[in-house]
Amino acid sequence: MSQDWDTGRGSMGEYDRFRVVNRSRRRVDALKLALGKGTYTDDIAHTIDGLLHLKVLWSPHAHARIVSIDTSEAERVPGVVLILHHGNVPRVPYTTAGQGHPEPSPYDAYVFPRKVRYVGDRVACVAAESELAAARAVAKIKVEYEVLEPVFDPRRALEPGAPLVHDEEEATGICGYDKSRNLVCEMKVEHGDVDDAFARADVVLEREYEVPYQAQCPLEPHCALTWFDEDRRLVVRVATQVPFHSRRILARILGLPLHRIRVIKPRIGGGFGSKQEILLEDLPALVTLRTGRPARLFYTRQEELRSARTRHPQLLRWKTGANRDGTLVAQELEVLANTGAYGAHALTVQSCTAGKTLPLYVAEAYRFLMKTVYTNLPIAGAFRGYGGPQGFFAMECHMDEVASLLGMDPAEFRSKNLIGPGSENPLAKALGEGKEGPPQRIRSCEIQQCIARGKEAIGWERRGTFPQRGPLRRGIGMAALMHGSGIPGVDMASASIKLNDDGSFNLLVGATDIGTGSDTILSQIAAEALGVPLEKIVIYSSDTDITPFDKGAYASSTTYISGMSVKKACDKVVEQLKDAAWEMWQHAGDPCERSSLRHEDEHVRRPDGKALSYAEICLSTFYEHDQHQIMDHASHMSFECPPPFAAHFAEVEVDTETGGVKLLKYVAAVDCGVPIHPENCEGQNEGGAMTMMGYALSEDFVFDGGGALLNDTFRHYKQFTSLDMPPFETILCLSYEPSGPFGAKSVSEIPTDGPGPAIANAIADALGIRFRKLPITPEDIRRAWRERTEPAASAS
Amino acid sequence: MSGVIDEVLRPADLAQALALLAEGGGRRRPIAGGTDLLVQAKEPGAPPRGLVDLWGLDELRGITAEPDRIVVGANTTMTEVLASELLRAEARCLWDGCYEAGSVQIRNRATLGGNAANASPAADSVLGLIALGAEARIASVRGERRLPVEELATAPRRTALAPDELILAFSFPRAGGRSAFARLGQRRAQAISKVSCAIHAQLDDQGCVQAARVAFGAVAPRVVRSPGAEAALRGHSLTDPSARAAAAVAARADTAPIDDLRSTRAYRSEMVGVLLTRLLVRLAGEA
Numbered sequence A: 001m002s003q004d005w006d007t008g009r010g011s012m013g014e015y016d017r018f019r020v021v022n023r024s025r026r027r028v029d030a031l032k033l034a035l036g037k038g039t040y041t042d043d044i045a046h047t048i049d050g051l052l053h054l055k056v057l058w059s060p061h062a063h064a065r066i067v068s069i070d071t072s073e074a075e076r077v078p079g080v081v082l083i084l085h086h087g088n089v090p091r092v093p094y095t096t097a098g099q100g101h102p103e104p105s106p107y108d109a110y111v112f113p114r115k116v117r118y119v120g121d122r123v124a125c126v127a128a129e130s131e132l133a134a135a136r137a138v139a140k141i142k143v144e145y146e147v148l149e150p151v152f153d154p155r156r157a158l159e160p161g162a163p164l165v166h167d168e169e170e171a172t173g174i175c176g177y178d179k180s181r182n183l184v185c186e187m188k189v190e191h192g193d194v195d196d197a198f199a200r201a202d203v204v205l206e207r208e209y210e211v212p213y214q215a216q217c218p219l220e221p222h223c224a225l226t227w228f229d230e231d232r233r234l235v236v237r238v239a240t241q242v243p244f245h246s247r248r249i250l251a252r253i254l255g256l257p258l259h260r261i262r263v264i265k266p267r268i269g270g271g272f273g274s275k276q277e278i279l280l281e282d283l284p285a286l287v288t289l290r291t292g293r294p295a296r297l298f299y300t301r302q303e304e305l306r307s308a309r310t311r312h313p314q315l316l317r318w319k320t321g322a323n324r325d326g327t328l329v330a331q332e333l334e335v336l337a338n339t340g341a342y343g344a345h346a347l348t349v350q351s352c353t354a355g356k357t358l359p360l361y362v363a364e365a366y367r368f369l370m371k372t373v374y375t376n377l378p379i380a381g382a383f384r385g386y387g388g389p390q391g392f393f394a395m396e397c398h399m400d401e402v403a404s405l406l407g408m409d410p411a412e413f414r415s416k417n418l419i420g421p422g423s424e425n426p427l428a429k430a431l432g433e434g435k436e437g438p439p440q441r442i443r444s445c446e447i448q449q450c451i452a453r454g455k456e457a458i459g460w461e462r463r464g465t466f467p468q469r470g471p472l473r474r475g476i477g478m479a480a481l482m483h484g485s486g487i488p489g490v491d492m493a494s495a496s497i498k499l500n501d502d503g504s505f506n507l508l509v510g511a512t513d514i515g516t517g518s519d520t521i522l523s524q525i526a527a528e529a530l531g532v533p534l535e536k537i538v539i540y541s542s543d544t545d546i547t548p549f550d551k552g553a554y555a556s557s558t559t560y561i562s563g564m565s566v567k568k569a570c571d572k573v574v575e576q577l578k579d580a581a582w583e584m585w586q587h588a589g590d591p592c593e594r595s596s597l598r599h600e601d602e603h604v605r606r607p608d609g610k611a612l613s614y615a616e617i618c619l620s621t622f623y624e625h626d627q628h629q630i631m632d633h634a635s636h637m638s639f640e641c642p643p644p645f646a647a648h649f650a651e652v653e654v655d656t657e658t659g660g661v662k663l664l665k666y667v668a669a670v671d672c673g674v675p676i677h678p679e680n681c682e683g684q685n686e687g688g689a690m691t692m693m694g695y696a697l698s699e700d701f702v703f704d705g706g707g708a709l710l711n712d713t714f715r716h717y718k719q720f721t722s723l724d725m726p727p728f729e730t731i732l733c734l735s736y737e738p739s740g741p742f743g744a745k746s747v748s749e750i751p752t753d754g755p756g757p758a759i760a761n762a763i764a765d766a767l768g769i770r771f772r773k774l775p776i777t778p779e780d781i782r783r784a785w786r787e788r789t790e791p792a793a794s795a796s
Numbered sequence B: 001m002s003g004v005i006d007e008v009l010r011p012a013d014l015a016q017a018l019a020l021l022a023e024g025g026g027r028r029r030p031i032a033g034g035t036d037l038l039v040q041a042k043e044p045g046a047p048p049r050g051l052v053d054l055w056g057l058d059e060l061r062g063i064t065a066e067p068d069r070i071v072v073g074a075n076t077t078m079t080e081v082l083a084s085e086l087l088r089a090e091a092r093c094l095w096d097g098c099y100e101a102g103s104v105q106i107r108n109r110a111t112l113g114g115n116a117a118n119a120s121p122a123a124d125s126v127l128g129l130i131a132l133g134a135e136a137r138i139a140s141v142r143g144e145r146r147l148p149v150e151e152l153a154t155a156p157r158r159t160a161l162a163p164d165e166l167i168l169a170f171s172f173p174r175a176g177g178r179s180a181f182a183r184l185g186q187r188r189a190q191a192i193s194k195v196s197c198a199i200h201a202q203l204d205d206q207g208c209v210q211a212a213r214v215a216f217g218a219v220a221p222r223v224v225r226s227p228g229a230e231a232a233l234r235g236h237s238l239t240d241p242s243a244r245a246a247a248a249v250a251a252r253a254d255t256a257p258i259d260d261l262r263s264t265r266a267y268r269s270e271m272v273g274v275l276l277t278r279l280l281v282r283l284a285g286e287a
């Protein structure tokens, strides 16, 4: 560990001087949202004249070739204007994944496929004067299918002779893409001499784990409105996390010059990754292009569950070599992932499964083997956590199992092996975003503090002291976690800021607030940097015509990357303010030392107490002397990806008679650097963890024999509700990340990594039974408990 | 293609409601809170229909205590049940069933009449009504009749009601005794029961069961009673372990659960015994 490596501890003093950041201010969009001002995508639909409504015909088959489509009867339904299908729409291979360029996901999708690949695949789309007419027409489209044998099991997908999901020649991909084996990507990464390290380890443990599909379920479903503006440019108002990627990909698949498209992101009702996808705006866009009329598509909840995106299911094999003294020696992870019918985010999600997990513990050697395959099931994609939750479930269950094999306290075992400030991430290079990644070295890291404070909050010392009798059994479990902040070397964000004559500022950011609160925290960062109250920042975000570029809302990058672009732009504007003030004093015959000027409280100040307000400076630069607009812009890209760290703790009470699990308490202790908005950070932790409590205990995809999702409504798809939430404590363990804006790193994804393993570990502690597959249902628990306590009875 | 509601009628009083239903000739359906009907109207293949809105009919509201019976109007919402001290004291199994059902928003609209007439095998308030020995007061333009609540549902979404008939109220004896309800769901709110159980027991001075009524939900095509469990309890103390065990075994024999999206046959069958045993413990005041 080198001395000159800045781990941020020296900068903690700045913490006491913050005025706007590190404060829980009212969200800048709170009032209009609370008052229901029409600010979401679809809110304006009723005001658009001549709007066409779209409905999609979805595939009823998991795997079938479309032999013919007969729309003649559907066209006769009154109100029908246009019917689109593969026969009348150009076939351009692309990926729906909204990522950087060149795109790491395979080009295997088409606006309309000739072959449907899962129940819920697109077949055709009707545009009509009303939703009802469109729906009626959809029901009248006659499609002849040649039904093909489907493949549902990812293991079977790789076997010789398995049905091929993508047997058409256009599909291409990277990283081992081999559609003749249903293989979407493959990785083999090694660090150190793995076999030798395992051979030298005192103990070796190997276990298999399994995690299911999960649906993002944003409150606002996917929806888009399109129209031509007065210049016949295509305007796309869409619920998206990635407006700039949407514009780029739309231009490609529509064959339209990019400058003819404007993508506007209004307020968004959540995305959780499902809107990091060019999922539906291509259809209304095509309708507008063909008819000249405005068009609207709005998914139902059922369409959302069947045909949007999901979390990749995975089979994981984890192998650990350790010494008797509790030192980790070698780690090996093998993943077989199912991407479903198309490969959106397949490579990058699965590479994160290793990239976020393995480096958390120091070992001599690591190996990561990964294959992701196509099946005829729903499409997986980006989902908050992005491969982390799958990997952490396996790793953090496994660490408990290794600790127990060694007879060690699981918290102590972890603490002994965790990385810390100054550690190199040995896998960073190998696990880049579809290419070699920049090397990573940890600066800020308070994971030991997270564990210590989390233990105290949950009452870790009670673990192992609960009575082992009666139907109700208690247990406590934990998980240690890390995530990332942006994609190093790839993610770029930019911001521009200009001064107004009342001393306020217009802040334009490409960053995409999808309900996360980023407009608020970016305004806070600007206000802090400029030395003005929050109210003086007027923010406008993500409109491809108006705001500068930003990669979009994903990869935990907004605070860290976009935040820094805002800070840089503001720092430059501060220099301009000082220049202008200096010039004004100079001009007035009252010169001063440029370097002595400070900015504070909306003023540029001199040491002798004289000051000019930003409003005065603006008025002068607008109208009186050295006229110019004080404004600037900045971009930010980081080769560093500072991980936030966390330790999660769950206390459960398991009813051994019913198999029911009651969460008694949940603690999330997190080091996200300096929390820009502490309350928002708590909200992110609660929401992220809540999503994954359902993953651990109640959510699952249930398919019929033909691959159709059976629980495709909220009636049967059971997320956690507020009533299911246990008392929840977020502990913000402060650190200062030198490479982040005002010491901040990311916070939004790391909470999704913990609940699966923390709850499974707590259940294992309560019952002495290890569940390696999620969700852990009452039925599973009851069966396992009966098998253990009454082996004879269960044999019958 | 979802069903289309092409007619919504708002009768001023009960007589008019009955007349509108009679004229509809099976095309019109009564709607109370709409929490079942409006969900079902979206299902594929739902027929177009007219609705006769019962929500404004005062004749169907109110919880009244008569000297030896309690009468609960069909329009009574679950929220109104929860607000009733009388029902909490004397019809605990009904009260608990409403407490566990849906969510605040659903309970504000969900009526007892709708819950019973919807004929779901998992209807949470129906178990309590059956355990209490309730009968439904039913009316049409042709006159009034009474039917034990346990005979109301015949199969999932099928009832013994004619298309022009309305449930006016439920009434049950104020017989004293103790009652309770319990259920298991996939989560704590907005989840249809995997298994549910209600019991009402009449005890003698020695604490022995004189008569018991036991009902189960989600383990048969409709909410069912378990005559076997009732017989096994009769004459025994609530604290008698062998009577409890016999009742649990009998209850499992009287129910026929299936595998579905929410749970498995094996789990449900086992839980029939577990829930009944737990309610017996609760009634005996041991927990």
Ligand SMILES: Cc1cc2nc3c(=O)[nH]c(=O)nc-3n(C[C@H](O)[C@H](O)[C@H](O)COP(=O)(O)OP(=O)(O)OC[C@H]3O[C@@H](n4cnc5c(N)ncnc54)[C@H](O)[C@@H]3O)c2cc1C
Binding pocket: B029, B030, B031, B032, B033, B034, B035, B036, B037, B038, B039, B054, B060, B074, B075, B100, B101, B102, B103, B106, B109, B110, B111, B112, B113, B114, B115, B116, B117, B118, B122, B123, B124, B125, B161, B165, B166, B167, B168, B190, B191, B192, B193
């Ligand atoms: C999100 C959600 C959660 C739910 N959770 C639960 C739950 O936990 N437990 C549970 O038991 N139920 C639950 N339900 C189902 C539903 O809320 C109940 O069955 C409710 O009691 C139905 O009452 P209603 O007044 O809304 O009925 P409606 O939908 O108005 O009607 C239901 C049926 O009853 C008929 N009907 C209504 N009133 C009468 C009458 N007086 N005479 C004759 N026929 C009549 C209607 O024609 C219709 O067929 C849930 C529903 C939803 C949407």
